[in-house]
Amino acid sequence: MKSVGSVKVERRSLDSRAADVLREQILSGNLVPGQRVTETALAAQLEVSRGTLRAAxxxxxxxxxxxxxxxxxxxLPEFSHADAWELYTLRxxxxxxxxxxAAEHRTRDCVATLEAAFERLVAAVGSRKHGRVAEADLALHKTIVAITGHQRLIDQYRLLEQQVRHYIISSNALIMDLNQIVAEHQPIVRAIVAGEPEKAxxxxxxxxxxxxxxxxxALVRERAAAKASPGKPATKAAARRGAGSQKEPVKANA
Amino acid sequence: MKSVGSVKVERRSLDSRAADVLREQILSGNLVPGQRVTETALAAQLEVSRGTLRAAxxxxxxxxxxxxxxxxxxxLPEFSHADAWELYTLRxxxxxxxxxxAAEHRTRDCVATLEAAFERLVAAVGSRKHGRVAEADLALHKTIVAITGHQRLIDQYRLLEQQVRHYIISSNALIMDLNQIVAEHQPIVRAIVAGEPEKAxxxxxxxxxxxxxxxxxALVRERAAAKASPGKPATKAAARRGAGSQKEPVKANA
DNA sequence: GGATTGATAATTGTCAACAATCTCCCTTGA
DNA sequence: TCAAGGGAGATTGTTGACAATTATCAATCC
Incomplete structure (x- = not known):
């Protein structure tokens, strides 16, 4: 028994597999923000019952x-500038x-894993393929999170990263300067490897x-524009957000 | 229409209300960590169908x-020292x-809300009732989060706070020195009101x-003990945690 | 005696039918 | 012409029954 994992039969429940498919659909941009989806149609498409689809x-x-x-x-959610601000501040x-x-509790294994991820980023930049670089970039950050061993942080970061990907896909916000990518990441990796928590x-x-x-x-510009023609927020998403969260702090249900 | 909210009929779905009841049960300590619960029994107890209960x-x-x-x-999850470490580092x-x-984007309203929450904490300490102080303490921290207007941060903090409450309840970890409570919180509030982000x-x-x-x-002690008698982790929760998350980073399914 | 196998009961997973609710559009009246 | 009311259609919410899976335990074999 050496390194199984791929030969075992699928033992996960149907709804979690349906969720995987839908997640893939959303993150690949097949479903566009603002689009409405109906349970019946999706259930028919995935060939599962409505109850199972609802769970997904x-x-x-x-x-x-x-x-x-x-x-x-x-x-599908529409992303406003406020959403972008929330996502990147949290990230x-x-x-x-x-x-x-990672810098505080680093071990030999952690450092090796981290440096391997960094090397893959360097290799990706060398290939000049933007898609590969973007993947390696995200993977490096994920690795930094993973080597902490902080399970709740890992879980939370995964969810946040998904939303960031969704935002990037739906707003075409991906801008990269291939020549700077390595220079921007190297100091972070070095600080971790050197064991400098504050700096890292x-x-x-x-x-x-x-x-x-x-x-x-963008938010400031938006608010200025809204002030010029009041009572008419710039985007629907901004209006939705503005409605609920003024008084009555922290009571939403989801 | 002034401050409704409690008079209108319940319009939320049955499963979310069932979730409220269960959440209350868990956070009040009626269900103890490690305890097994069955869908049929809970569904009968709450008088909802099994499908609805499953959603909750x-x-x-x-x-x-x-x-x-x-x-x-x-x-019900059992909390290990590793869980406590995760919860409090994240918090x-x-x-x-x-x-x-809050210190960066403070407004007149925010400051007023914050100071009101702080005054309630001072009043609670004055009453010498530990329960009231604990509530006011949590409420003050929640207020600091709420006045940021950062919806994702607010949501995430609420989830984290719930887990912290659950941990405190199930491990009797609540220790307070009434005389220090005010002194510990006042500087934070002051830094926010004064607009000093770094300090806050x-x-x-x-x-x-x-x-x-x-x-x-506690974790270090635990690991030392485990080293003394290897192959036998100190707690079941530690064993469970240790099993999954070594190799194959970030692949668990929520 | 101990390990293995096979039946049995308990529990979760999945489904399709029924009920409740909302949206949209048409009618009606001023 | 426009606003208010009502009904049809579509969509989500809820339920109980059935299928699949797992844990338990007795019978069997080495």
């Missing part, structure tokens, strides 16, 4: 990949925490700063 | 309040982020440091 949809709702309007409909904080922990955290957080600033500036 | 259980599973073993059983980071954001973040994170250290020390 609910799982995705918990992951932030789809939204439910009770008694009414399911729909900066979580990656900062991960980098700090600061660098990892700063890595997300450009996206945060871009979103923040 | 799944929601709680996503919140980390219950665990599912596929095709086998549902059970420190999220509260630090919240305090920073640092203080909010340090606020969780004692719990983090306690958990970390």
């Amino acid at each position: 949809l609910r799982a995705l709702a918990h992951e932030g990949l789809i939204q439910q309007v009770a008694y009414t409909k399911w729909m 900066g904080t979580l990656e900062g925490m991960a980098a700090r922990l 955290e600061r660098l990892a957080r700063q890595h997300n700063a450009p996206e945060v600033e871009r979103a923040a500036e | 259980l799944r929601a709680l599973a996503h919140e980390g309040l219950i665990q599912q073993v596929a095709y086998t059983k549902w059970m 420190g980071t999220l509260e630090g982020m919240a305090a920073r954001l 973040e640092r203080l909010a994170r340090q606020h969780n440091a004692p719990e983090v250290e306690r958990a970390a020390e």
Whole structure:
């Protein structure tokens, strides 16, 4: 018995496999933001019962990949600038925490895993293929989180990363300068390997700063425009967000 | 129409209300960690169908309040020292982020809300009732998070806070020095009101440091004991955790 | 005596039918 | 012309029955 894992038969429940398929569909951009989906149609398409499909949809709702309007409909979320700001501020904080922990509790194995991921990024940049670089980039960050061994952080980061991917896909927000990619990541890796928690955290957080600033500036512009013609928010998503969360803090149900 | 909310009829779905009841049961300690629960029994007790109850259980599973073993059983999680370490490190980071954001983007309303929450904590300490102080303490931290307006942070913090409450309940880990409570919180509030992001973040994170250290020390002791008598982890929860998450990073299924 | 196999009971997984609710559009009236 | 009301159709919410899987335990064989 050496390295099984792929030969065993599928033992997971049908609804979790249905969720996998739907997740793939959403993250690949086959379903566009704002689009409505109906349970019956999806159930027929995946050839599972409506009950099973509902369980899958609910799982995705918990992951932030789809939204439910009770008694009414399911729909793909539309991303506003506020969403982008939330995603990247949170990502900066979580990656900062991960980098700090990784630097504090690093082991020989962890360092090896990290450096291997970094090497794969360097190789990807060398290939000049944007898709491969993007994948290796995400994988490196995921590795930093993984080597902390902090299960809750890992789970949470995975959900956040999914939403970031969804946002990037649906807003074509992917901008990369291949020549800077390595230079931007190397200091973070070095700080972790060298065991410098403070520095690692600061660098990892700063890595997300450009996206945060871009979103923040867009938000300010948006609010200025809304002020010019009041009573008419710039996007539907902004209106939706503005409605619920003013008074009565922390009471939503999902 | 002034401050409705409690008079209108319940319009939420049955499964979410069932989840509320179960959440209350778990957080009040009526269901003890390690205990097994069966769908049929719970469904009969709540007088809902099994399908509805399953939806509720799944929601709680996503919140980390219950665990599912596929095709086998549902059970209440047992907390190890590793869990405590995860909970408090994550809480420190999220509260630090919240305090920073609150200090950066504070408005007149936010400051008023925050100071009101702090006054309630002071009043609770004055009453010398431990239960009231604990509630006001949690409420103050929740307020700091709420005034950021960061919806994803708010949602995530609520889930984390629930798990912390569950941990405190099930391990009797609540220790408070009434005389220090006010002194410990006042600097954080002041830093936010004064608009000092760096300081606010640092203080909010340090606020969780004692719990983090306690958990970390317990972990070290545990590992030392495990080394003394190998092949026999100190707790079942530690064994469970140790099994899955070594190789194959980030592949578990929620 | 101990391990293995096979039946049995208990529990979870899946499904299709029925009920409740919402949206949309048409009618009606001023 | 426009607003209010009502009904048809579509969609989600809920349920109980049936299928698949697992754990338990006695019987059997080495």
